[in-house]
Amino acid sequence: MNGEDPAERPDFIRNIINGLERYNPEAAGTLESYLQQQCEEKFCDSNANRALLKLYQLNPDRIKDEVITNILVKCMTQFPSPQFDLALHLLSPNIASSSTKTELAEAVSKLRGLNAQLEGAQYARFWATMDSDDLYADLTTDIAGFEDMIRLRIAQLVSQAFREVKLSVLESWLGLDGESETGKFVTETCGWKVDGEGNVQIPRNPDNEAKKAEIREDVNVDMFSRVIKRAWEEAA
Amino acid sequence: MSEFSGQKPPRAVDVDSDVEEEALVNEYREQVQYEDGEELEPVTSLSMAQQTDDIQSRLAAAAQPLDFSAPLETKFQSYDSYCSLFHFILNSEGPVDLEPPSYYWAWDVIDEFIYQFNSFSSYRARIARQANNEEEIQILKENPNTWGCYSVLNVLYSLIQRSQITEQLAATKRGEDPMAVAGEYGSKPLYRMLGYFSIIGLLRVHCLLGDFSLALKTLDDIELNKKSMFARVMAAHFTTYYYVGFSYMMMRRYADAIRMFSHILVFVSRTKNFQKNAQYDSITKKNDQMYALIAICVAFHPTRLDDTIHTALREKYGDQLLKLQRGGPESLPIFEELFRAACPKFISPVPPNFDEPESNIDPIEHHLSVFMDEVKTNMFNPTVKSYLRLYTTMDLTKLSGFLDVQPEELRSWLLVNKQRTKQLRWNDAGLLEGDLVNVSDIDYAMQGDLIHISEAKVGRKLVDWYLRNLSRTYA
Numbered sequence: 001m002n003g004e005d006p007a008e009r010p011d012f013i014r015n016i017i018n019g020l021e022r023y024n025p026e027a028a029g030t031l032e033s034y035l036q037q038q039c040e041e042k043f044c045d046s047n048a049n050r051a052l053l054k055l056y057q058l059n060p061d062r063i064k065d066e067v068i069t070n071i072l073v074k075c076m077t078q079f080p081s082p083q084f085d086l087a088l089h090l091l092s093p094n095i096a097s098s099s100t101k102t103e104l105a106e107a108v109s110k111l112r113g114l115n116a117q118l119e120g121a122q123y124a125r126f127w128a129t130m131d132s133d134d135l136y137a138d139l140t141t142d143i144a145g146f147e148d149m150i151r152l153r154i155a156q157l158v159s160q161a162f163r164e165v166k167l168s169v170l171e172s173w174l175g176l177d178g179e180s181e182t183g184k185f186v187t188e189t190c191g192w193k194v195d196g197e198g199n200v201q202i203p204r205n206p207d208n209e210a211k212k213a214e215i216r217e218d219v220n221v222d223m224f225s226r227v228i229k230r231a232w233e234e235a236a
Numbered sequence: 237m238s239e240f241s242g243q244k245p246p247r248a249v250d251v252d253s254d255v256e257e258e259a260l261v262n263e264y265r266e267q268v269q270y271e272d273g274e275e276l277e278p279v280t281s282l283s284m285a286q287q288t289d290d291i292q293s294r295l296a297a298a299a300q301p302l303d304f305s306a307p308l309e310t311k312f313q314s315y316d317s318y319c320s321l322f323h324f325i326l327n328s329e330g331p332v333d334l335e336p337p338s339y340y341w342a343w344d345v346i347d348e349f350i351y352q353f354n355s356f357s358s359y360r361a362r363i364a365r366q367a368n369n370e371e372e373i374q375i376l377k378e379n380p381n382t383w384g385c386y387s388v389l390n391v392l393y394s395l396i397q398r399s400q401i402t403e404q405l406a407a408t409k410r411g412e413d414p415m416a417v418a419g420e421y422g423s424k425p426l427y428r429m430l431g432y433f434s435i436i437g438l439l440r441v442h443c444l445l446g447d448f449s450l451a452l453k454t455l456d457d458i459e460l461n462k463k464s465m466f467a468r469v470m471a472a473h474f475t476t477y478y479y480v481g482f483s484y485m486m487m488r489r490y491a492d493a494i495r496m497f498s499h500i501l502v503f504v505s506r507t508k509n510f511q512k513n514a515q516y517d518s519i520t521k522k523n524d525q526m527y528a529l530i531a532i533c534v535a536f537h538p539t540r541l542d543d544t545i546h547t548a549l550r551e552k553y554g555d556q557l558l559k560l561q562r563g564g565p566e567s568l569p570i571f572e573e574l575f576r577a578a579c580p581k582f583i584s585p586v587p588p589n590f591d592e593p594e595s596n597i598d599p600i601e602h603h604l605s606v607f608m609d610e611v612k613t614n615m616f617n618p619t620v621k622s623y624l625r626l627y628t629t630m631d632l633t634k635l636s637g638f639l640d641v642q643p644e645e646l647r648s649w650l651l652v653n654k655q656r657t658k659q660l661r662w663n664d665a666g667l668l669e670g671d672l673v674n675v676s677d678i679d680y681a682m683q684g685d686l687i688h689i690s691e692a693k694v695g696r697k698l699v700d701w702y703l704r705n706l707s708r709t710y711a
Binding site for chain 1 (some may be wrong): 385386389393445446447448449450486487488584585586595596597598599601602603605606608609610612613644647648649650651652654656657660665677679680681682683684688689691692693694695696697698699703706707710
C-alpha cells in the first residue's frame with residue numbers, strides 16, 4: 001500500500017508503533033512532530049499517523065484539529081489507495097459526520113469531498129474545487145509541495161492507462177495554466193513528447209500495453225495427494 | 237509502560253489474610269484506573285479467599301455467557317469478576333497452579349469477555365442516544381471506566397506478555413521448541429492458551445474499533461492453517477476467519493477477503509453434519525453474514541468461486557448479488573443492506589456524550605458511510621467492463637454515446653476501473669504483506685480517444701472438478 005511503511009521511518013518511531021508505547025498518551029507529542037517532519041520533507045508514513053489517530057480515538061481530550069486534517073491531506077496524496085478511508089475509520093463518528101457543525105467536522109467533510117474526486121479520477125473537478133474556496137488552501141498549506149505531489153501522481157496514473165493523450169485534456173487534469181505551461185511540465189518533468197497536433201506521446205510501459213494473456217491453471221502433485229494416498233492405502 | 241506490562245512488583249498472596257487480598261483487589265483497581273471503586277457495592281468483589289477455594293467454578297463461570305438482557309448491575313458485577321479473576325491469574329506471586337477446565341475454556345473466556353465488552357459499549361451508547369432512562373444514565377456517567385477500552389486492551393496485552401506467546405509462536409515458526417522460550421508462566425497450559433486466544437481477541441477488538449490494519453498486524457505470529465491451535469476450537473476458527481476476511485475487505489483486498497471467507501465456509505459446509513449443537517447455531521448466523529460479505533467482495537472483484545460457495549451464495553443472496561453485479565446507483569441500497577447485516581457490531585472506545593444525545597452517532601453508520609464512499613467511486617465499473625468485453629478497439633466518444641454520458645465522465649470511469657484492477661494480494665508472508673497484481677481478466681489502454689482492449693483467456697480449471705468427481709465416484 002502506498003505510503004504505508006516508508007524507508008525514512010526512524011527507529012524510535014518504529015519502537016512506538018510496534019510496541020505497547022503506541023497506547024501511551026505521551027507518545028502523541030512524538031508522533032505529532034514526526035507528522036510535521038513528513039509534511040516538511042514530503043514523505044508519508046500512514047502507519048505511524050494511524051497510531052496517532054488511534055491515540056486521539058482513545059484520548060479525545062488530546063485531539064488537535066490541524067493534526068487530523070494534516071493526516072488526512074497526507075493520506076490524500078497517496079491516491080488511489082485505502083489510506084484516506086483507513087484514517088477516517090479511526091475518527092470519532094461525530095467528527096466525520098456532515099451533520100456535526102464544528103470547524104473540524106466541516107474541514108473533514110470538505111477533505112472527504114476532495115478525496116472522492118481524486119479516487120474517482122475526476123481530476124479537472126478536483127482543481128476546480130481547490131479554487132472554489134480559500135479553506136482548501138488553508139487546509140493544505142502545511143503540506144509542502146501538496147499540489148506538485150498531486151500533479152505528479154496524476155501524471156503517473158495517466159501513464160499507466162494512456163499511450164497518447166491530448167494536451168488539452170492533460171491541461172485540465174493537471175490544473176496548470178495554459179498549454180505552454182502544461183507542455184513544459186509534460187516534457188521536462190515527465191519526459192514525454194508532444195507532437196505537432198497537440199498529442200502527448202507516452203512511452204510504452206507494462207501497464208499501458210494491454211497485452212493479451214492466457215491464464216492457465218497450475219497443476220501440481222500436491223493437489224492430488226489425498227487421492228493418491230487413498231488409492232495407495234486401498235491397494236495395500 | 238508498566239501499566240500495560242502487568243509487571244507490578246509481585247505481592248505475596250496469603251490465603252489467610254483478607255486484608256492482604258483486599259489490598260490486591262484495590263491495587264488492580266488502580267491499575268485499570270478504577271476511579272470510583274469505593275462507590276460500588278462490596279458484593280461485587282468476592283474476596284480472594286473465597287475465590288481460591290472455589291477457583292474451578294470461578295474459571296467455569298468466566299466462560300459462561302451472560303444473558304443478553306441482564307440488568308446493568310449484573311454487567312457491572314461481571315466486569316468486576318473478570319477483573320479480579322484476571323488479576324489473580326496475572327499478578328499472583330508466580331504462575332497460579334491451575335489446569336484449565338477444558339481445551340476450549342480459554343477461548344470461551346476471552347470470547348465472552350470481549351462479547352460483554354462489545355455489548356456493554358453498544359448498550360451504553362444506545363442509552364445515551366435514547367436519553368430517556370435517567371437512572372441508568374446517571375450510573376453509567378458515574379462509572380466511565382467500567383468495561384473501559386484501556387482496561388480490556390490491558391488484560392489482553394498482559395495475558396499475551398505473561399505467556400510469552402509471541403516468542404513461543406516465533407520459535408515454533410522457526411522449527412524450534414517453544415517451551416525453551418515459554419518461561420515459567422508460558423509453559424503452563426492455562427497461560428499459554430489464554431495468551432494465544434488473547435491474540436485472536438485483539439484481532440477482534442481492533443476490528444470493532446475500526447482499526448483494520450492493526451487488526452491484521454496482530455496476527456503476524458499466527459499461521460492461518462488447520463494445524464494452528466485456534467483451529468481446534470470451532471468457534472475460534474470461525475471467528476478468526478470472519479475478522480481477518482472483514483479487515484481485508486475494508487482494506488480493499490477483495491481477493492484475499494474472498495479467499496478467507498471461502499476457506500472457512502467450505503470447511504463449515506464439510507463439517508456441518510456432525511456439528512449440530514448450541515455452538516453451531518451461533519455459527520449459522522455468522523455463516524450467513526460471511527455469504528453477504530462474499531457477495532459484496534465479488535461485486536468489487538468478480539471472480540470464480542468454489543462451486544459449493546457459489547451455489548449457496550445464489551441460494552441465499554441470489555437477487556442481491558445480481559443487483560450488486562449490475563452496479564450503478566440502484567446497487568447502493570443493496571450494498572448498505574448487506575453491509576449492515578454482516579458487519580461486526582462496531583463500538584466507540586470512549587463513553588458517549590450523555591449531555592448531547594444527538595451527537596452520539598452509531599459507529600456502524602460511520603463505518604458504513606466511509607465504506608460507501610468507495611462503493612460509489614466504483615459503481616460504474618460493471619457497466620464499463622460489460623461494454624469493453626464486446627470489443628477489441630472502441631472509440632471513446634462513440635462509447636460515451638452508447639452510455640449516454642459525457643466523454644470526460646467516461647474517461648474518469650475508465651481510469652477508475654483500470655486503477656482498481658491492481659490489488660495487493662497475499663504472498664505467504666505476514667497478513668498485511670502482499671504483491672501488487674493485476675486481478676482483472678480485462679485490460680485496456682487508451683490512445684487518444686481510441687480504447688485498445690485485450691481480454692485474458694482463462695483456461696478451464698479442471699483440478700477441482702476432477703477431485704470432486706473422483707471422491708464422489710470412489711467414496
